[in-house]
Amino acid sequence: MEVKIGVRDVPREIVLESDSTPDNVVAAVESAVASGTLLRLTDEKGKLTVVPGGLIAYVEIGAAETRRVGFGTL
Structure with missing residues (x-):
């Protein structure tokens, strides 16, 4: 799942793909x-x-994204 972290006084956000569950990220x-x-x-x-x-x-915690192959998804 994609996690975006906004840091005060920094114009860019930190974006990472995590294997953790949304509940674990929220708790952390x-x-x-x-x-x-x-x-x-x-x-x-x-x-x-x-x-x-x-x-x-x-x-921001996004949903897990499926891999796209051609015109379909896996």
Whole structure:
């Protein structure tokens, strides 16, 4: 699923594809924002993204996207 993170005072958002469930991402974001700690998310290729919880402006969690092959989907 696609996760977009907006960071305060930064014009670009952070976009990553995650294997986590939406509930796990929401729980991690809530915890980081509430406690002011770091939000740590790993994408599907294993790359770690770390964002300070106090600087998170918004988080968009998208649905899992199916792979497109030709004119159909898998």
